[in-house]
Amino acid sequence: METVEKDTEFHLSYSRVATYIKCPLRYKFIYIDKLPVKEHSYFSFGSSIHKVLEIFYHPEKNFINMKKPPFEYMLSLLDEHWISSGYATKREEQKAKEKALKILKRLYQETIFGFRPAYLVEQSFSFHLDKFKVIGRIDRIDYTNNGYTIIDYKTNRLLPRFFKITELLQPVVYYVGAKESLHLEKIDNVFLYFVNYNKKVKFDISDEMVEKGKNKIIQVGEAIMRKEFYPKPNGSCASCEFKDICPVYNRK
Numbered sequence: 001m002e003t004v005e006k007d008t009e010f011h012l013s014y015s016r017v018a019t020y021i022k023c024p025l026r027y028k029f030i031y032i033d034k035l036p037v038k039e040h041s042y043f044s045f046g047s048s049i050h051k052v053l054e055i056f057y058h059p060e061k062n063f064i065n066m067k068k069p070p071f072e073y074m075l076s077l078l079d080e081h082w083i084s085s086g087y088a089t090k091r092e093e094q095k096a097k098e099k100a101l102k103i104l105k106r107l108y109q110e111t112i113f114g115f116r117p118a119y120l121v122e123q124s125f126s127f128h129l130d131k132f133k134v135i136g137r138i139d140r141i142d143y144t145n146n147g148y149t150i151i152d153y154k155t156n157r158l159l160p161r162f163f164k165i166t167e168l169l170q171p172v173v174y175y176v177g178a179k180e181s182l183h184l185e186k187i188d189n190v191f192l193y194f195v196n197y198n199k200k201v202k203f204d205i206s207d208e209m210v211e212k213g214k215n216k217i218i219q220v221g222e223a224i225m226r227k228e229f230y231p232k233p234n235g236s237c238a239s240c241e242f243k244d245i246c247p248v249y250n251r252k
């Protein structure tokens with residue numbers, strides 16, 4: 001019999017809500033049935049870059065405090081924190097590492113002048129919303145005279161031309177998390193930082209966006225509690241690891 005996670009354990013996060021919105025059945029396979037999710041090279045690639053930037057901007061472990069030459073430090077972090085899983089061949093992994101190096105080099109060149117360590121990195125938060133607990137983690141929070149800046153790194157291969165409602169939810173969740181859980185009152189900016197392009201996309205979070213975002217999260221939470229786990233075919237079905245057991249995939 002299907003069981004929804006017990007109330008005491010149940011929580012929502014941006015990625016859970018986004019997974020549910022995209023396909024409720026896939027949500028069930030991952031979070032309720034806990035079926036194994038395939039290791040993808042792009043997850044390893046993204047995690048490797050995140051780890052390098054986390055330490056490079058770390059309030060204590062940054063190159064200034066560590067008294068290290070900055071670029072050499074960045075390279076050593078990439079070697080130390082490179083994740084090899086998910087690549088089909090050694091050659092593929094090598095090419096990915098070269099690409100990571102290129103991204104970091106460009107990012108370094110364009111940001112090293114005026115470098116300031118972050119106020120916080122990899123900061124967890126949680127807040128209550130209606131009967132739900134929402135958790136998350138913010139990649140980086142900077143502090144300037146104008147207030148706090150929230151930054152989430154993205155390693156997408158393509159730069160989105162526009163943002164869907166689901167993606168807007170992410171900056172909203174970080175904004176609410178920073179305010180309600182971390183009690184950072186003056187949040188100046190929320191950015192998604194597409195590191196492949198060294199491009200920061202700024203989101204001006206309005207009260208209306210917060211309201212809409214919160215309502216969407218509650219709506220998803222309630223649908224999960226009602227066990228509404230129907231298949232929702234979408235553009236990513238071909239790469240879904242559950243397509244062989246999906247009741248609709250082969251009937252499309």
Ligand code: SF4
Binds near residue numbers: 231237241248
């Ligand atoms: S194949 Fe598509 S419809 Fe089926 S579970 Fe996966 S994402 Fe959902």
